[in-house]
Amino acid sequence: MPRKATRPGDPTALLALLWASDQPPGRGATSVPAITDAALAIADESGLDAVTMRSVADRLGVGAMTLYGYVPGRAELVELMVDRLAARTYAGQRAPADVGDWREAARHIARRTYEHALAHPWSVDVTPARPVLGPGVLVKYDQELAALDGIGLSDVAMDRLLSSITNLAAGAARWQIGMQRTRAASGLTDEQWWERMGPALAEAMGDLRVPVADRVGSAAANAGDPTGSLTFALEALLDGVAQQLPR
Known part of the structure; x- marks a missing residue:
């Protein structure tokens, strides 16, 4: 690690x-x-x-x-x-305020945050707490806030929405990068790993029954789905915010 x-x-x-x-x-x-x-x-x-x-x-x-x-x-x-x-987050890309309405701008911010982290996996290893603000960080922050400015949120709510968007995307990227690192270290595909672990897990569980977890776990991807989870969470967040905006 x-x-x-x-x-x-x-x-x-x-x-x-x-x-x-x-x-x-x-x-x-x-x-x-x-x-x-x-x-x-x-x-x-x-x-x-x-x-x-x-x-x-x-x-x-x-x-x-x-x-x-x-x-x-x-x-x-x-x-x-x-x-x-x-x-460099938006280098060669449209600025968030230029992609459409505020919801599409939010999706663009999340997508760029996710893709940028995957392109530079080391960035997820940097502690995010109490950053010292340089010109790059501040210009990025201003570009992203500009896409949310004027939609009916207070300044504090704008900041919280933006933080929620980028945190969701960064978390999904960290999850994806972690899976990639684990796969590379083990030399096994997810299917091969579960073929080895499945029987051992069944034996370890013994008589324990977890029917809901069993059903949902069987339906979901074995290793998880970072992009699917990101999309689900982001749309739920945006739907909630839309309910707070002036009609």
């Missing part, structure tokens, strides 16, 4: 780093954006654990100590990666 990324110890210093845009490049055109892009490439190729100051320096062709003149450490580098990734 990939390790969780920790938050940096000095958030105010990180804030200055996230918003600095005029730092001149150093040796070999080294710069904060170049370091961040190199780290993103490593994470996409090999996962978050593969991102170290040494691996990034090697990719850039400089000494590891050179990087510390630009980025204090790995924790800060991960924050830079998260912000850069957020800025």
Whole structure:
């Protein structure tokens, strides 16, 4: 299981780093954006654990100590990666406010959140609590809120709706990525795994009877259905919100 990324110890210093845009490049055109892009490439190729100051320096062709003149450490580098990734959520895509009514915009936000996480699986390993807001995160937040602005919700309700949408999508992506990692680690398909586990589970259950769980479990996909669950939950959420809007 990939390790969780920790938050940096000095958030105010990180804030200055996230918003600095005029730092001149150093040796070999080294710069904060170049370091961040190199780290993103490593994470996409090999996962978050593969991102170290040494691996990034090697990719850039400089000494590891050179990087510390630009980025204090790995924790800060991960924050830079998260912000850069957020800025790319709608790159080459329509902005949420441009896709139709608020419900279609909500679906677009959920879809992009889900697809973006699957394209960058390491991102689900970053602790979401108390983020330090950089330009990428804030612009993404503003783009998404703009699609919900003016539909009849209060500002607090807009924020809660958006958080609910993105949390549903991120949870589904985390579930899907977890299944992919488990399948790869075991070398078994879901069907092969259940062929092995089914008889053992039946023996372990003995005389225990769980008729509803048995019926529903047989009808549902064995490993679950992240996208189906996301669609169901999202539509239920949007139906509930629609009931609160002015007629």
